[in-house]
Amino acid sequence: MLKKITVFVAASLLAMTTLAGAETLINGAGATFPYPLYSKWFSEYAKIDRTVKFNYQSIGSGGGIKQITAQTVDFGASDKFLTDAELKGAPGKLLHIPTVMGAVVVTYNIPGVAKGLKLTSEDVADIFLGKITKWNDPKIANDNPGVKLPDKAIIIVHRSDGSGTTSIFTDYLSAVSKEWEGKVGKGASVKWPIGLGGKGNEGVAGQVKNTQFSIGYVELAYAFENKLPYAFLKNRDGHFVEPSIKSISAAAAGAAKSMPADYRISLVNQPGKDSYPAAGFTWLLVYEQQHDKVKGKKIVEFLNWSLNQGQKMAAPLLYAPLPANVAKMVGKTIKSIKY
Amino acid sequence: MKRKSLFGRFAHGDTLFRWITLLFAASILLILLLMAMEMVKESLPSLQRFGWDFVTSSEWDAVQERFGSLPFLYGSVGSSILPILLATPLSVGTALFITDIAPSKVGSIVAALVELLAAIPSVIYGLWGILVMTPWLQQTVQPFLIDKFGFLPLFQGAPYGVSMLAAVFILMIMIIPIITSITKEVLLAVPIAQKEAAYALGATRWEMLRMALLPYARSGILGAVLLGLGRAIGETMAVTMVIGNTPQISLSLLAPAYTMPSVIANEFAETTSKLHASALMEIGLILLFVTLLINVMARLLIWSVTRGSTGGKA
Numbered sequence: 001m002l003k004k005i006t007v008f009v010a011a012s013l014l015a016m017t018t019l020a021g022a023e024t025l026i027n028g029a030g031a032t033f034p035y036p037l038y039s040k041w042f043s044e045y046a047k048i049d050r051t052v053k054f055n056y057q058s059i060g061s062g063g064g065i066k067q068i069t070a071q072t073v074d075f076g077a078s079d080k081f082l083t084d085a086e087l088k089g090a091p092g093k094l095l096h097i098p099t100v101m102g103a104v105v106v107t108y109n110i111p112g113v114a115k116g117l118k119l120t121s122e123d124v125a126d127i128f129l130g131k132i133t134k135w136n137d138p139k140i141a142n143d144n145p146g147v148k149l150p151d152k153a154i155i156i157v158h159r160s161d162g163s164g165t166t167s168i169f170t171d172y173l174s175a176v177s178k179e180w181e182g183k184v185g186k187g188a189s190v191k192w193p194i195g196l197g198g199k200g201n202e203g204v205a206g207q208v209k210n211t212q213f214s215i216g217y218v219e220l221a222y223a224f225e226n227k228l229p230y231a232f233l234k235n236r237d238g239h240f241v242e243p244s245i246k247s248i249s250a251a252a253a254g255a256a257k258s259m260p261a262d263y264r265i266s267l268v269n270q271p272g273k274d275s276y277p278a279a280g281f282t283w284l285l286v287y288e289q290q291h292d293k294v295k296g297k298k299i300v301e302f303l304n305w306s307l308n309q310g311q312k313m314a315a316p317l318l319y320a321p322l323p324a325n326v327a328k329m330v331g332k333t334i335k336s337i338k339y
Numbered sequence: 340m341k342r343k344s345l346f347g348r349f350a351h352g353d354t355l356f357r358w359i360t361l362l363f364a365a366s367i368l369l370i371l372l373l374m375a376m377e378m379v380k381e382s383l384p385s386l387q388r389f390g391w392d393f394v395t396s397s398e399w400d401a402v403q404e405r406f407g408s409l410p411f412l413y414g415s416v417g418s419s420i421l422p423i424l425l426a427t428p429l430s431v432g433t434a435l436f437i438t439d440i441a442p443s444k445v446g447s448i449v450a451a452l453v454e455l456l457a458a459i460p461s462v463i464y465g466l467w468g469i470l471v472m473t474p475w476l477q478q479t480v481q482p483f484l485i486d487k488f489g490f491l492p493l494f495q496g497a498p499y500g501v502s503m504l505a506a507v508f509i510l511m512i513m514i515i516p517i518i519t520s521i522t523k524e525v526l527l528a529v530p531i532a533q534k535e536a537a538y539a540l541g542a543t544r545w546e547m548l549r550m551a552l553l554p555y556a557r558s559g560i561l562g563a564v565l566l567g568l569g570r571a572i573g574e575t576m577a578v579t580m581v582i583g584n585t586p587q588i589s590l591s592l593l594a595p596a597y598t599m600p601s602v603i604a605n606e607f608a609e610t611t612s613k614l615h616a617s618a619l620m621e622i623g624l625i626l627l628f629v630t631l632l633i634n635v636m637a638r639l640l641i642w643s644v645t646r647g648s649t650g651g652k653a
Contacts, residue, residue, distance in 0.1 A: 032608075060608030062616075080611065155499070160584030160601075162401075162609030185402035188609035196499055196595050197584030199605065203469065210474045210500055 029057040030064020030077030076285035079164025081264040093288040100319040103220040103279040105230040115229040118143040125177035130194035157216035160197030162188035168280040172268040221318035247276035248320035296339025382621035406618035410586040414596040419571035422510035430518035438526040457516035465580035473500035492590045501583035504592040514567035525559030558645040565637040575600035
């Protein structure tokens, strides 16, 4: 009996390995923010190339960076670019491949005020620093003639979990306010001077919805899907800009001139009259020198596909696609991957 | 007899069995040790950098890399002791109702409902907490508390909804089914003779419960309470969703707070700095230590209670 079982187990194991041999399995891990898009990409790509299977674990940018550095995955994904020290810690040259862009919107709950409250970047920073404490502060009121702003204290809600959304938002605040940069700084988790912490976009949005006279920030897609009111932010060129797929792409286009070859750039507060100021790239991390010939070839094929067909799937899922001039640069970078 | 051949070479099946069970038992200890060792190893950078400051400082700043865990320790202890104080009388009362007071049909329905509560995943409690409980707290309960009891430091501040109070409430609801169902089993295990003896001496139902039933079940009830405490201190998801996640120490129950499991769950996935990850690991280590401490104290308490009573004393 025992012998029979052993034979059976061995046979099925053998069958499984031969089946798996027919397709290349490529493992990746990292950011949660682009996960909905990536999972769409991988399932669509599986229809085109049946010999490859992508397996992506959305464990967070931190985990993605750790795993690609330790080479336990074939590619990483992150909403934050690696520092020089982190790049030196990797066993080979790591490339940043920007895939799409995301943005953060400022949402609020003021009875009687719909979307479109106009806020300058300095005001947003001062509100989150706790320096502007009332909604009818002249600094806010002067930009919003005709809007009835109440004489009520502003209640601040921020993310409690470390997230790419917080990274972009604090990066934006650091870029527009010296005081924010010095006191708080930027990162996935920061020490908030004031306010309540909600877990995830849903935690912040729920808290803002329930609390009159509150303000918070959420990812653009989340705000659109849930029809939250959001503010128009004043950009570097002095225009109040509505957050949208177009205005985010405009931010990347505005940054194209100063784009470094490794794409390690923050997209906040970029020039251009249509540029939305609180936007950021999300990147895939791959080694320039691939060790596995088959996997390397498959990864390059996929990256090229994502840059062409893949980009078209971004906007319906509320991610901003790369503008043409940046996409062209990225295409060259993908060519430089060796296998 | 062919079947026996596999074990045939072991003359004593009992010896083999004893070694196997010993191996299983030892593996539990080994896992605990390995976990503790790994956590100490991972938290070394933080241990060396901050030393004792880590447990006495209230500063938590991932950008400047200054870490102190006191607000989390405070939040965890507060948000687990208070629910226990509230839930214990409720649970013991419910259990007594099920076993001794309600007609057996009603009792079994209540018991089934209580067990149903215990089976609800904590994230569901959390969602209910955000969507239903915190708005209710914010609009009804907290303004009332501020209005009527605002002179006490416990009820000062603005009504945000999310707060220590919200965490206390949700944990209370979550641990009631645990304490109730274990207490129920303990009460059912009390020998009938114990109760009948009390009745025979002319005790009323209340006197029987107080003098015969509860003292007999004391250690078991205490065990149930401690299991509830264990659940409360380790609960992550539901608490994170309603506590407001602000690392501060405030006497007010209306102020937002933060717990040790919550900060780990919130920040671990996105940490990129070694020291930050290490500080979170050290919080995990402290949590492990606190949990062990509670367990040891629980053992001692149960031990001293059982030694002091054999039932029947008032």
